[in-house]
Amino acid sequence: MPATTDPPALTAPELRELYRLMAATRALDTAAVAWQRQGAIPGFAPQLGQEAAQVGSGFVVDRRRDFAFPTYRELGVARAMGVDMVGYMATHKALWHGGLYDPAQSRFAPVQAVVAGSVLHAVGWAHGQTLAGHDGVALSYFGDGASSQGDVHEAMNFAGVLRAPVVFFVQNNGWAISVPTERQVAGGSVAARAAGYGIVSERVDGNDVVAVVEATRRAFAQARSGGGPVLIEAMTYRRGPHSTSDDPGRYRSLEDERRDAGTDPLERLAQQLLRTGAADQAFLEEARSAAAADAEQVRTKLAALGPRPGREMFEFVYQEPTGALKSQAAAWRVESEHV
Amino acid sequence: MSETTIAAPGRTGADPEPAAPRQLSMQQALNLALADILATDPAAVVLGEDVGTLGGVFRVTDGLQGRFGAARVFDTPLAESGILGMSVGLAMAGFHPLPEVQFDGFAYPAVNQIVCQIGRMNYRSRGTLPMPITLRVPSFGGIRAPEHHGESLEALFAHVPGLKVVSPSTPEEAYHLLRYAAARPDPVIFMEPKSRYWQKGEVSTGRRGADGDLGSRVARPGKHVTLIAWGAMVARCLQVAELAAEDGIEVEVLDLRWLKPLDAEGLAASVRRTRRAVVVHEAPLTSGLGAEVAALVTERCFDTLRAPVERVTGFDVPYPSGDLEDEYIPNIDRILFGIQRVLEYRRG
Amino acid sequence: MNARHQGTRPEHLVEGSRQELAFQVHEPDAAALERPVLLLHGFASSSRLNWSDAGWLSALADAGRRVVTVDLPGHGSSPAPDELDEYSPSRIRAELLQLLADVGVRPYRAEDPASGVDLIGYSLGARLAWEFGGAQPQLVHRMVLGGPASHDPLADFDLAAAQQFLADGTPIADRSTQELLRMAQLVPGNNMFALMSMVQAIKAEPFTPTEAVPKMPLLLVAGEQDELASTMPELARLSGRADVVWIPGRTHADVVTSRAFKKAAIAFLAS
């Protein structure tokens, strides 16, 4: 990294807050898998094991001026940024593709199902900050699988050329559904590619939340001060399946998982808190039970959310709906509206 | 959602005083429209390959960077998906991007961003992240260009929910439709008929209001048959109408202008008068926009129609090389044959 | 400009010191079939001013000729050494000989259009060409001398007055000295110390055209109003193989851009 002064070390309250957020993410993630098994939601893409990478990076976002561009597996980022979790989980309940939270107000773009689809959006939004003379930073999420997409090349090249204030946050979780990183990423490192675009990059231990926060803070400081884009490759591990419909047993063994997953990031932070005296066992227990209560509350509210009225199919296609669409909506109302 | 106040160089705010109508080529009319858009809308930005220093490969953006600065009119790297994906982000940041895809065939690499992102972001975000993007695409054939430099993508774009599609046929239409499109909160694919770039016509500036900018336009009234066309085919249909008049047939030429939304009422009104319809387009026949037009006309005018709707179109082949263009693009004789068929048709 | 190659060459010693005149080889668009043309600029000028800006490089490139330009010591991009010897005409001629060998010039053979070299020299460059052609008849095919004189005007240059003027502004009495100095000073970046060294070196080796008269065909060109070239007919007489062209209306300063001059030169070298 260039000569930006290292941000101050994380304080004990900050470390405790990170633990609360990671615990809440873990609890909700685990709960959501269970809900799917119970038939409460049709599907879910768990982020189990990526709590440090997600919470640690989302924790740095300044919601007054920055904007995050997620994929479909950024529960921890959303939680850290204070996105309404019921609205977030609504996408997994198949209520609305982009979720039911307000992306503009949350500074968290709609859930994006196209792999690498939003990376260019982050660059465009970031360049908009430059054009408008603002100091916002775009935080773009993608993974080792998405790094194979041409749009990621275009985005990094545009960002490099325009010196756009964007932080590319790559969660290298080892697996793109069934294909391991070594058969996905030529050269073995997404971060190494950044140099080719004149973009500063850093590889961090994505299971170490402190390392993730510090790297992300450095990256934001550089991008915000006009130093251009930064890429962070957080090395982590997708401990769960790609989605609740996936069967990892077909492509990796339990032995592989035990060997490759490394230390559980939540456990790692817990040990650190205890070791440094930043928190005691009672705090950890209280945080975990609060997280469980949180998840339960989300479940209750999500269960209470019925399907969106069918008319919304028509309402949000355009700001100025076409006559044809209005007449289709009218026909639908007459012929098949489910009351 | 203009969340920000955007300080834009070259901003004057007020619309320029309408000048007396003048003779301009479509290229110049589009250039003037872009200049007026940039001058009146501080959130407007023009981006694309070679649009800045060079002024665009067809010179449509000529001089704009000099006048409005390299922040508002900027060259991008050579990557269409990047241009459109970046436009999404700019729109999310409160800008009104006017991206250019240099040639129609180069829109294909950007289809993911156009279809999956631009067409859907307003929907996905439940109206909180509108996409006021006007994508300019030099379109259609007729200039003997290499492969992928002449394509007719209107059916493809018109099929995509969330997009609107428009194609001007004259310099006057080009100026006003571009200004209208750029002021919309929804994404518009603006298909510029490149074979008409150099044709001159009278252009009035100022604004003519939504009534003047929406729907179809009767380019020439007639009572025996309606020729339905858009873009470059309008001029050809007007030539056909002139020739048909020599044979005593009065042809009405309907310039559709908007390909999404299609002006069903305008179509029906014309065909109710003439009772016969021939739709003309450059794109291949199968699943072309002519099929949609024929369906709309049939639904609305079944009882008055004297003949099935005829389609005179390109063929189900790739757009051919320049030397074969005249064989592919509907020519005067093929359109005349189409008219003859609907005139000859007798029921039973 | 067709300057595609910046000169690089092996290190040589010429008369005991390192050779380092700046030169460029300009290739025409199509491969050149004929021998190269070496251009020698005038006093207080440079390859850029005398040949490039004046349109010679493009005219010769259009004619399909490969061109070598070289900056004289203390001029253009060439270094301005302190040693007076480096500026002497004999030393410069030795440098030119080595340079031509380095760019691949082979001895002239009548049956091989690519062999040998043609020279175009202007003013001081014309003097250097006369001497070079006289001394190297085996290399030089034809020569064009622009604004030449049988007597080097720099030999009459009032060095003391010029140095006095440069030191404290004392006016120069001699009109020719005054004019040469004025022109030298107009060109930004001219190293006056180096130019004065060159004058001094020339005074030590004045031009004696009878010493070695070039035997190849010559074209002598000057403006009708060029006072410095008024003795050009004398050179024609000495040569006995010279065509003479006077350009109407032109002076020593502005004949260099003349189309008539270029056309005559290119046609002469091609014949």
Add this chain to the structure above:
Amino acid sequence: MAELSFPLPDLGEGLIEATVLEWLVEPGEQVERNQPLVEVETTKSAVELPSPQAGKVLRTYGVPGAKVSVGEPLIVFEVADDAAGIVGTVPRDEAPKRRVRLTAVPDED
């Protein structure tokens, strides 16, 4: 057709004017980009100015011996304002050609 005017360019080193020595092109002549246009002389040296533009020469300014200031018009070209883009050709307006005659009479009821 459009007119495109070029002024005497800045010849560098603070020179503000030049004297026309000789025009190498004349009105009506079609010139290529980079083709020599005119010889001019400044107090420093004589130079040949290459054409910045391809096109037909419409007018030249300054007879031989006349002084032209930097920034003043030197030459005006006529350039096509219907030049094609980077590919393709500009379609020509041609009188419509037909082989087909309409013979059917529409029944008027």
